[in-house]
Amino acid sequence: MKMAGFGSDAIDTTIMVVSAALVILAAFSGKRGSGGPVPVMEAPSRGPVTGRPITLALPQGTIEAIKEAMMGKGRNMPTVYLSSGSGVRNTSDRETEPARKKNVFVDFHDDTALRIVNGDGDFSVGSAKMQVDLPKIMASGKLGTLFFSIWSDPVFRGQEGFTNTLDIARTLKETLARHEGQLQVSTTRSDIEGAIGGGKVAVVLAVEGGHSINNSLDNLEALYREGIRLLTLTHWNATEWAGSAHESRERGLSGIGTDVIATMNRLGMIIDVAHVSEPTIFDVARVSKQPFVCSHGSSKSIYDKDRALSDDAIRAIAKSGGVIGITFFPEQLTSNPFIEKDAMTKMLGKLAEIEGNENLLPAEKARLSHRVLYNDYKVPSFVPGLDAVFKHIDHITRLVGDKHVAIGSDFDGVPYFCKGLEDVSKLDNLAELLATRGYSNASVGNIMGGNILRVIDNVMK
Template sequence: MKKFLLSFFGLFAIATAAFFIFAPSVFEKQTNMVDGKSLPPITPEAQELHDSLMIVDLHGDTLLWKRKITDSVDRGHIDLQRLQQGNVGLQIFSSVTKTPRGQNYDSNSADTDQITLLAIAQLQPYRTWFSILERQLWHATKLGRAVADSDGAITLISKPADIDGLSGNDRPIGVLFSAEGLQSLEGKRANLQKLYDAGMRMAGLVHFFDNELAGSMHGEKKGGLTDFGRQIVTDMEDMGMIVDIAHSSHATVAEVLKIARRPVVSSHGGLQAVCGVNRNLTDEEIKGVAATGGVIGLGYWDGAMCDTDPKSVAKAVKHVRDLVGIEFVALGSDFDGAVTTRFDTSGIVHITQAFMDAGFNEDEIRAVMGLNALRVLRQGMSPLKDLPKQAVEPTQESSQ
């Protein structure tokens, strides 16, 4: 019997170890995928232009997964090598802290959470198992470690002046810390300062469920801002943290756009005019974002574009350009965000090719691929007291 028990517990220990070693990577391989469908060849002209661009991606969820950004891996969409291959100049990494069981675009309760199990399976620090705030602070630590381990290849962006270092032939890749919903505040206003001190400079108010700040487009009530949410929006703008309306309900979007004193971002998503998924922006919401001087980051997965063809991204850009102007649209891939795309970050040149094929000129392509986003980041990270008055009072002219 003793031999049997020793054998049993030995096998159990091996099985347990194998689960914690292999399960997270297997799960990610099944979650963040490239569909492998055909893409048109890249012309020499498109490659030459692409290699000269400053490219900014407003949204990637790589910090959620058990791997280092500096490691080259055979899964997911983003790592340092693939950022370099894609000529990405600045990548915003968002922190996902809670997702509901049975997650869908229509209606989700805030009562369940799948990230707790993932945090345990990935053997994250114990403090992150049952605290959403600690999960977000852990993601900030992971990003900081990636910067430290990159031997100068990655640099953290936390103020407008940092963007100046992203130019030149030997430029590092900038990374900026964001949030996929501020449920991580755990209802406490003081926790926003903790996140800011950890490097956060942009944050979505909600994710797939209603929280203490606001209603989600995918929540049960889909209401607007709460009193706490209004206070947090004001605090974010005061300290230089950009407000992201991605995943917000229509009521929340309307209220944020009404009270905004700074450029507002929709970091990742699509447009109702191109893809009628509920999370995508209406024309009136597009006009509202433009009126703040903000940008709309367009994603590459079917929930944003109703397919994964880069041509659809070009079609969405054209719609924004014709409606409000080319200066209000940018890229927001949602890479590593439990989505399937046509290519990973090393293949962003396919977006450049699609823009050229759609007839956009060089200035328009440069604007959408990165310069529009850089403008908004510079404005949004500046402390409000340091901005000239006209820069914090959006005019109706910007939405024409």
């Protein structure tokens, strides 16, 4: 609960109302204190408030009681700010909306390439099966850049995996070339600036999973020549040169790992540590000369889920000048007792059966596995909303500031998304929520796109 911009005539009444509400909440939680003033709460730089803070005389223990009553463990204390403005600010404020319209949205991670290659929907005319397609991109109205990630299923082994990655990249570029009036595959900073300035959406190609280079720096350079400008060092599987958050978790960079980082620095490729082990993150922080990122992740402090980032990992990324893109996949963001475990077990059984079928070619295994994931996954009866994403953004902002958090939806890569963020046309819902929760115009612009554009400026050529 954040309130800002009250006129001076309303301050006394507001203090009485807010104080009463706080005391009631404290009583509701069963906490009582012996009296004493609450310390002044300074308005954070990320908020829109420029007014003076107010000291409220409340019983000791009230703040902790409210934390427990409203937030469980009190991770995000609701704060009240009062100032001598001229009314309550909201997302329709004349100051707020025009400023945000000048900003563009950047999504750091979309798996749309695989949908296109597998024929899971028609990108050009739109499909209910896709979260990112041309009509939805155009409906957004504020998109500036999308990172389309190419993932080669590890069933394609060795050099075959590298070749498959190139094939996907070329098919993707052919599809995008049919819409050059709206989309522009961009490989340089000036490409991206020109696309956005010309009213187009820049598309940057990425590869998810270092297994695609088949332990070869020559293959890495070949991906760069093909137009790839971001590499996620691992996926669910580790490589010989980097540990994954899901496999070889205790291992960091090894073998050619440091050479991979040095080559990416030299070429101007963005280093992505989504999915990697924590030791790998710290090794990248030690050897990289440029900012590095987590394109789609979450905060372990908010929800401790496999590849979620610890606060130390977040600090390491931020110290490099990098950013963390927050995923929209609910199961990476919050616990959900409504997940259908029996249905999940059946689906995993189908996937194992496909993987173990020696009569299937790798391409057939990959295609069938993806269809099982997209079609047989049982969406829970309860799906969390925008607040699940906000909590992770807010924690990282409080930890390292608003210049190191972004959005990395994972659209077209997972079965479902938070309510209000079901596809790329709805990104503005998150921008509206951030503004409503007290984030300034500048902060909203940073988070929704500006921070990623800064990394592009610092890394890409």
